[in-house]
Amino acid sequence: MTAAPEIRSTCPYCGVGCGVLLQPDGGGGLAVRGDPAHPANRGRLCSKGSALGETVGLEGRLLTPRVLGRDTDWDTALDHVAARFRDTIATHGPDSVAFYVSGQLLTEDYYVANKLMKGFIGSANIDTNSRLCMASTVAGHRRAFGSDTVPGTYDDLEEADLVVLVGSNLAWCHPVLHQRLLAARKARGTQIVVIDPRRTASCDGADLHLPLAPGSDVALFNHLLAEIDRAGAVDPDFLTRTEGIEAALAAARAEDPGLTGLDPGDLAAFCRMWIGTTRVVTVFSQGVNQSSSGSDKVNAILNCHLATGRIGRPGMGPFSVTGQPNAMGGREVGGLANMLAAHLDLDNPGHRAAVQGFWQAPALPQAPGLKAVDMFRAVADGRIRALWVIHTNPAVTLPQADQVRDAIAACPFVVVSDITAATDTARLAHVLLPATAWGEKDGTVTNSDRTISRQRAALPAPGAARPDWDILAELGRRMGWARAFDYASPAEIFREHAALSGIAGGFGRDFDISALAGLDAAGYAALPPTRWPVSATRQGGRFFGDGRFYHPDGKARLLALRHRPPVTAGGARHPFTLNTGRIRDQWHTMTRTGLSPRLSAHLAEPFLDIHPADAGDLGIAPADLVQVQNPTGRAILRARLTPVQARGQVFAPIHWTGETAPSARIDALVPPVTDPVSGQPESKAARVALRRFDAAWYGFAVSVTAPAFDSAYWALARTTAGYRAELAGQTEPGDWVEEARRLLRAPEAEALSILDAARGRARVALYHEGRLLGALYVAREPVALLRDHLATLPGTEARQALAGRPPADQPDPGPVLCACFNVGVNTLVHAIEAQQLMDVDAIGAALQAGSNCGSCRPELAALLNSLRQRQAAE
Missing domain, CATH: 3.40.50.740 (Rossmann fold)
Structure with a gap:
């Protein structure tokens, strides 16, 4: 049978706009690969794009009005x-x-x-x-340029000598662009600065990370503008094509750089790098836009590029990367x-x-x-x-x-x-x-x-x-x-x-x-x-290098701006700042990515990143559930203790819904405060209080069908064998076997169980005609199990399901770290130790991990580093 021809199309995820080649299989499925001829991605795809073929089935489709x-x-x-x-x-x-x-x-x-x-x-x-x-970007562009115009192109990332990522975790949210940037760094030594309150995957390999105080971007870029003037780096010729420089400089000189919370040495180093590098691109995204002062943040960045004339020419300019296709x-x-x-x-x-x-x-x-x-x-x-x-x-x-x-x-x-x-x-x-x-x-x-x-x-x-x-x-x-x-x-x-x-x-x-x-x-x-543009007089290219703008007088506008702190509510009773955002392998509310088992395997449950010292103060241990609350709403999330999270700040992903984890609808906690110019909400600085969620029991379940939940907390994810779920409740049922039958929708199933009422532990496996329908594992503390192994068992004749671990002769790949090639942590550790793999490139050569979109490379590097530290301590 002759294979169907490939069809050129475009990926439906982020604003990178990657080209894809689609090959129907004749049965409703698609093979998907990156289009080498598309200028955005040149054949690369991220983990989400690579898994598109897993998301096109008709399960759950609305098929009639x-x-x-x-x-x-x-x-x-x-x-x-x-x-x-x-x-x-x-x-x-x-x-x-x-x-x-x-x-x-x-x-x-x-x-x-x-x-x-x-x-x-x-x-x-x-x-x-x-x-x-991105409404704040639209407003900022229109105020500065007289039009909503993106000045540059992706090629500028490869032609710049310095790329500054502001409020952009490019490595996870736009991984194909990040790989283009890292390739440029390798080829020509491009410097990278990351400006973000969080230390993200984009910081791996960056020359400088500036963990500024949430919402202080205007103070930072006002300081940069004042330093540009002090260093004599303004472009007087270009400024003849602008209005507002004196007022903008006066406001910038009056700003207190201490509002950024940054180390003065790091702040000075950043200013030297930016001022001393003509070819500089400033990439900004949701950390800038999603703010009650987002439009001002955008214009503070644009001010610096307009003052220096670093706009609309190869390798220089402000660049907004959008989140949707x-x-x-x-x-x-x-x-x-x-x-x-x-x-x-x-x-x-x-x-x-x-x-x-x-x-x-x-x-x-x-x-x-x-x-x-x-x-x-x-x-x-x-x-x-x-x-x-x-x-x-x-x-x-x-x-x-x-x-x-x-x-x-x-x-x-x-x-x-x-x-x-x-x-x-x-x-x-x-x-x-x-x-x-x-x-x-x-x-x-x-x-x-x-x-x-x-x-x-x-x-x-x-x-x-x-x-x-x-x-x-x-x-x-x-x-x-x-x-x-x-x-x-x-x-x-x-x-x-x-x-x-x-x-x-x-x-x-x-x-x-x-x-x-x-x-x-x-x-x-x-x-x-x-x-675009594509007209009788112009085709593509960059804007504004010629100093021609779209205000009636043809000039750009520099704005006089001052720092405005995030508009929040809650006061001392809500001492933590909640930052929200995306994770590597999921998209929006998961109606598409949630269908792919391998995309759910990396981070299968909603979580809250919190600094270990803050967690200790609150009596929160690793894997505990945390109740997050403010006057706007409430959520329950799994605690992830990590020292890369700043003290006093917490982070939660946006993707879970009433369909996948009802208590993790994180925007319930975001107040309806908006930027007065753009109307864009403040999604990065809600004030919240935290406390340990006191559950009477914790559970983990695997099943061939979606469970019937009624517990206080649950989170559902797809697997290759069906579903996996995390659960917790505040009241223990009287009969765990019957509860397992109800939960797993198998009222007539044969049950094997291990029950310890005194310690509140239960394990129940349900079978039909020798095949596992599902299993439930319960304890009074977060359940320690080899989850990724158990998730493969439903539908098989696995009689050892109650053990919670694989047989000795069956390797457990561990949690998936590389979603593109479905490579687990245990597989990586074994290969690193057995083959003496010394760097991330060697891992890629041995196992392919990290060799496609590259968004897992920071985690691979962290894994290598942890193994080295362990070996050094032994």
Whole structure:
């Protein structure tokens, strides 16, 4: 049988926008590898991209429309949605409805949603989950440049002599870019500085780590700007193309660098490095953006590059790396509540008139709509009465998540378009609409360096699932705007989007892809990765090296800024600062990555990183459960004691939900405090109190089916054999055997057990026809077991399951450290000792670990170091 040809597409995870080659297997599966021809990744993929083939099955898929919990057809569902939206608008006005969309949408989907809401419904109440990750960058760019323009390209990482990572754990969140940076370091000696309150994987191999006090970025970059001036490093010629330098310098000179909490010697070393290196790139991400002063942090960085003229030339400039695959595409089509399509301004009458005329729309809103946090406040107080959520999970991801969940539950009419009904938000919907997933979708995305790439369908749409643009256009037609939404393909939408950008180009705006407006179907199908702008006068490249900006006078703006501490609540009763973020192998709320056993094997449970001394003060031991609480919410997380976590600060990941660990919904603890300019929430500085969670029992379970939980704490993860789960409760059941049968959904199973009531220990294994259905292990303290071995046993004839460890002749690979190649810690230790492997490259040659995306290399290095220390002590 001839193998199917490979299809070029784009990875659906972060904003790097890696190219992938997809090969359908004819049975609904895909083989996935990196595309060597794509300029973003040149064939590399991270662990998540490498595991994409494990996430495309139909398990859990929403395959038919549902109204009030009952399956129905598209006509019935969309007629109902159209009628409810029409009635709500007629009674309460256009601002009583809202769309909350996602960076998971393709540009064509985003364009239709924006056109429908702003151009025809007549409200600007469309916002995106990208508001939570990069709105401060948009605001900072617009204040400084007059446009939301990313000046540089990924190539600048390889042409720089110094790369500064600010609030960016590039090694884990954008690993392919980090590998490009490390390759440049090896080839040409690029220096790396990491600025982050946490010591992260990105610090491995860096020349300097600055663990600044949370929220003090403005103070740091004000100090750098003042030192730039003192050193005579300002560029007087470039400054003639700017306004505001004197006020910016006055504010910078008045700043106290002690606010950063940094060692003065390290601070001076950083300033010398930055000032003394012409080719410097400052990469920033969520640690900068997710702040009540995020816009000021962005502009403080931009001030330094503008003052020195280090912008828009090879190897120099500020560079925002985005978190979602199409955050940039959403910005291009006006997916934010305060923007119009093609980077035009909603508050500019000329821009509004041009877009209205192009769309032949009845009217455009005169003012910005509600940004994400305010949108859900309006849902809560009844101003918004009909809400459509598309490919995102605000009941988990927004600040004050418990209250957002309750607001959605009380909203009179909620529509959710998604690929699954099993999310915290989808469970609250009145109408569920089945959308196509990655691998089935056809359109474009734009990555962090303005490269437009095609996402191509490699699998057929299952069941009744439809593309998002098609669902939205059909609603537009049913609401009475048939001509405006008479689209038959994403190529048609892309051509319209490109033509509209030509109008923006006529206004002298940055985003202009009008040269692509004439693409026919074949040209669109074959479109290679293309960096914008793409017009009759310009193709790709960098911006601002020529000193031409997009304010009316053509000049950039330097802003006078002062440090503002994070806006928090709680006071002395909440002494810890909670930082939130991503982990290496998971993505957002795990609706995709959670399907992959090997991605769940590295960190299978939500956790709280805490310094050992802080833990000791609170009586918290390793592996204890910790209750984290503040006036906003509460969570229970597993303690990870680590000296790399600063005292007084704790870190928790964002990924767990009501579907995977209900007590670990970390955004329930994030207060609804936002940046006054960008509307982006403060997600990095919530104040919390900690205490040991006093459980009566702790448990670990493995099972071929998802368990039926009812304990105070549980966390679920996929395995190759089924599921694994951590549990804890505050009341012991009377019969552990019957509890195991209930929990593991095996009421008739044969049970083998070891019970010790006096010490509160129980082990129960359940079998059917000789095969293990599942096992439960319980103790009054955190259970010590070889979990990764036990996770492989369900479905096998393993009669030794109660032992909790493998037979002597069966090696245990240990917890997975390298997810790309599924290499466990015990396998690594054995190979290092047996083969005398001396460095990370030697490990890669022997076992492949660390040789793909490289995001596990810091952990490999730490493992080598710990083994050396152990050997030295013996």
